[in-house]
Amino acid sequence: MFVGLGxxxxxxxxxxxxxxxxxxxxxxxxKTPIDTRTFRFAGRDVSIADTTAADGSDLVVVTYGxxxxxxxxxxxxxxxxxxxxxxxxxxxxxLRFAEYPKNASIQEFKDQLEDGKDRLVFAARHPLTTxxxxxxxxxxxxxxxxxxxxxxxxxxxxxxxxxxxTKGDRKTPQPNELRPGTWQMxxxxxxxxxxxxxxxxxxxxxxxxxxxxxxxxxxTLPVATVTALGLMVCLALGAAPRRHKSAAIS
Numbered sequence: 015m016f017v018g019l020g021x022x023x024x025x026x027x028x029x030x031x032x033x034x035x036x037x038x039x040x041x042x043x044x045k046t047p048i049d050t051r052t053f054r055f056a057g058r059d060v061s062i063a064d065t066t067a068a069d070g071s072d073l074v075v076v077t078y079g080x081x082x083x084x085x086x087x088x089x090x091x092x093x094x095x096x097x098x099x100x101x102x103x104x105x106x107x108x109l110r111f112a113e114y115p116k117n118a119s120i121q122e123f124k125d126q127l128e129d130g131k132d133r134l135v136f137a138a139r140h141p142l143t144t145x146x147x148x149x150x151x152x153x154x155x156x157x158x159x160x161x162x163x164x165x166x167x168x169x170x171x172x173x174x175x176x177x178x179x180t181k182g183d184r185k186t187p188q189p190n191e192l193r194p195g196t197w198q199m200x201x202x203x204x205x206x207x208x209x210x211x212x213x214x215x216x217x218x219x220x221x222x223x224x225x226x227x228x229x230x231x232x233x234t235l236p237v238a239t240v241t242a243l244g245l246m247v248c249l250a251l252g253a254a255p256r257r258h259k260s261a262a263i264s
Contacts, residue, residue: 044111044201044204049099064101109134
């Protein structure tokens with residue numbers, strides 16, 4: 015059993031290593047989400063302000079240099095007295111990120127970020143369907159994501175994508191769906207609640223494991239799991255105290 019476990023883990027590690035070394039494989043590193051309402055990016059001032067739309071609904075206005083971006087909250091904002099952007103944390107994240115160069119050291123990557131080669135995106139999530147009137151819950155996959163990237167030339171690029179929905183044997187995401195291994199997918203997961211027990215009782219979506227490191231493991235993952243469990247059972251039985259038959263009373 016030790017041999018089976020060792021072989022399966024070795025094969026699994028080899029498959030994951032080959033997957034990460036692929037030419038089309040990109041690794042993304044995200045900084046801690048920005049929580050301040052004023053900062054600078056690409057030599058321009060960025061400000062985030064709360065206001066009210068004409069119909070009385072909440073509105074978030076982002077100013078980037080001479081450009082303006084208006085965001086409608088996908089989730090009811092929290093108490094306006096909360097500091098920074100915390101009142102919008104259920105639906106909005108301001109993320110700075112960059113592609114992690116292959117074979118680069120951590121210091122080399124930090125130097126790249128210091129040179130201003132990172133990117134900035136406002137990632138917002140919105141319900142694709144209305145919430146359950148009884149509970150207020152929304153299905154984990156019934157969300158769409160808007161990515162508003164602030165470009166170095168002062169422009170703002172917007173893209174809307176949704177969580178992939180697998181139907182039948184379809185394994186390829188549609189053009190309007192998030193794809194594994196992209197920065198958009200990583201950003202979307204950062205915007206989703208981190209635990210099911212958040213203020214809206216909304217959990218993270220279940221991963222489909224298609225086109226990612228888990229899918230390339232193939233047979234090695236279940237074999238390693240089964241052999242590991244079997245080994246634990248054998249060790250537990252071997253360590254269990256032996257029962258002695260009581261001496262017969264004559």
